[in-house]
Amino acid sequence: MNITDLTVKELSEKLKSREISSLEATKEYFDKIEKTDGEINAYVRLTRDAAVRQAEEADKIIAEGKATPLTGIPYGMKDNICTKGSVTSCASKMLENFNPPYDAFVTKKMLGENAIMLGKTNMDEFAMGSTTENSAFKVTKNPRNTERVPGGSSGGSAAAVAANEAAFTLGSDTGGSIRQPAAFCGVVGFKPTYGTVSRNGLVAFASSLDQIGPLTKNVEDAAIVLNAVAGHDALDSTSVDRAYDDFTSEMTMGVKGMKAALPKEYFGEGINPEVKEAVMNAAKAFEKMGAEIEEVSIPAMEYALPAYYVISSSEASSNLARFDGVRYGYRADGEYEDMDDFYKNTRSEGFGKEVKRRIMLGSFALSSGYYDAYYKKALQVRTLIINDFNKIFEKHDFIISPVAPTVAYKIGEKMAAPVEMYLGDIYTVPVNIAGLPAISMPCGNDSEGLPIGMQLIGKAFSEKTLIRAGYAFEKEGL
Numbered sequence: 001m002n003i004t005d006l007t008v009k010e011l012s013e014k015l016k017s018r019e020i021s022s023l024e025a026t027k028e029y030f031d032k033i034e035k036t037d038g039e040i041n042a043y044v045r046l047t048r049d050a051a052v053r054q055a056e057e058a059d060k061i062i063a064e065g066k067a068t069p070l071t072g073i074p075y076g077m078k079d080n081i082c083t084k085g086s087v088t089s090c091a092s093k094m095l096e097n098f099n100p101p102y103d104a105f106v107t108k109k110m111l112g113e114n115a116i117m118l119g120k121t122n123m124d125e126f127a128m129g130s131t132t133e134n135s136a137f138k139v140t141k142n143p144r145n146t147e148r149v150p151g152g153s154s155g156g157s158a159a160a161v162a163a164n165e166a167a168f169t170l171g172s173d174t175g176g177s178i179r180q181p182a183a184f185c186g187v188v189g190f191k192p193t194y195g196t197v198s199r200n201g202l203v204a205f206a207s208s209l210d211q212i213g214p215l216t217k218n219v220e221d222a223a224i225v226l227n228a229v230a231g232h233d234a235l236d237s238t239s240v241d242r243a244y245d246d247f248t249s250e251m252t253m254g255v256k257g258m259k260a261a262l263p264k265e266y267f268g269e270g271i272n273p274e275v276k277e278a279v280m281n282a283a284k285a286f287e288k289m290g291a292e293i294e295e296v297s298i299p300a301m302e303y304a305l306p307a308y309y310v311i312s313s314s315e316a317s318s319n320l321a322r323f324d325g326v327r328y329g330y331r332a333d334g335e336y337e338d339m340d341d342f343y344k345n346t347r348s349e350g351f352g353k354e355v356k357r358r359i360m361l362g363s364f365a366l367s368s369g370y371y372d373a374y375y376k377k378a379l380q381v382r383t384l385i386i387n388d389f390n391k392i393f394e395k396h397d398f399i400i401s402p403v404a405p406t407v408a409y410k411i412g413e414k415m416a417a418p419v420e421m422y423l424g425d426i427y428t429v430p431v432n433i434a435g436l437p438a439i440s441m442p443c444g445n446d447s448e449g450l451p452i453g454m455q456l457i458g459k460a461f462s463e464k465t466l467i468r469a470g471y472a473f474e475k476e477g478l
Contacts, residue, residue, distance in 0.1 A: 003028040004164040008073055008221040011167055015062055015072045022058040022072030026051050026116050029074045033165045041138040042160040044079050046119035047086050058114045069224050070113040076166035078157050079120040080127055082201040083107050090203050091135035092125045094323050094330045094350035104201020105233045106212055113228050118166055122156030125352045127174055127205040129153050130421050134354045144186055148408040151181030157215045158185040168216045168225050172202055174209045175308055176428025179440035182215055183403035183453020186442045189215045190222040193460045194435035195240035198233030206315035209432040219470040223247040250464045251471045256290030258397040265301040266401040266427055278444035278452040279402045285477035296392050300384035307381035308429035310365050314375050317362030386434045393459040398469055402427050403440045403453035431457055439466045
């Protein structure tokens, strides 16, 4: 077996036993990237020199017997997570040469674990999109079928894991941006409870929705990475101050006696029949393993998508106002009549089409005369959705659903129809609106061999329950 085929757990064990070195593993990954990434485009930039130095240091730590589960493990970092000494561009012309003066909370966590950052992974510009076609630099392709999109916005992170170009990656999830690409690429993606992983150093899209999480080859790896990045951060006011137990501690307990919910709204009109069949078969597998399955309803589900796009676009228009060409980032050339003309030219040239679309939507929703009708109403819908989930979790341990209505579609297929693309987020956005944890994992393939993803949703801070259920399905349900 090649080094790049190994899971995080397997690679960690081989590093600790000194069967292989971190430097050897790191070079193997760069060789793999050199061979395959010319077609996949998972990375926007590599950090080869720094990675080699980190690997040499990791080998010393392993030799001293001080290794953690991620010491010496090569990984990829989404390009909207700040890394001091390496450009963080958010796949945008606006930040093409931005070198952050500090590390994000999760970057510091990875440095503390002595994990090896191979590079920054491609994404939809400022995390706005579902295909990774909105990157200012390149279009990422799905390793399972290079004519298809890898999903987005963490498409580069998912593709890197699926193509064995990283042992794991970190992504961000605002409305499904970890889970949907994980489903399209046939890997595991975990969106933790809002506040479990600090957003400090994550370039903000929608502050009340964004959450960092891992993309991995299996459920156990996701739990291992989550152990490393979860924790309170005094520099992030939305970071929850609580104790986090080992996320792997209940992993092997099985699902016997647990109750799972199947929301009927997730299996209605618009879902591909093969996707529906695969997820329903997964539910039957849980039943065979001893879980009780019950159909439930989320009445506010029909309002989730419009509420999400109003909230996220409004917060995006506010967050992206800082990119004005004055302090840092792209600055338009030429003569200007006044500062308004300067701002207009800089932002028109620096931002891509999808980002500008969402800024305009958000600015409209927040404008005088429309705030109550749109933004305030969306926040009221948010409360309804939270209440619907709370009602389900009074009697159920987790929810089973599809991740997306379809499998990965062809590159270019949805670019001319943004609303159609937005509809693909219907099953993932309610989780972000309610701030809940959810895991995306493969549950089969369609007739063309494309991966189908299943989503397990839990109540707040029930990550261990989802890991337990996901691990059981991975071992016995497939």
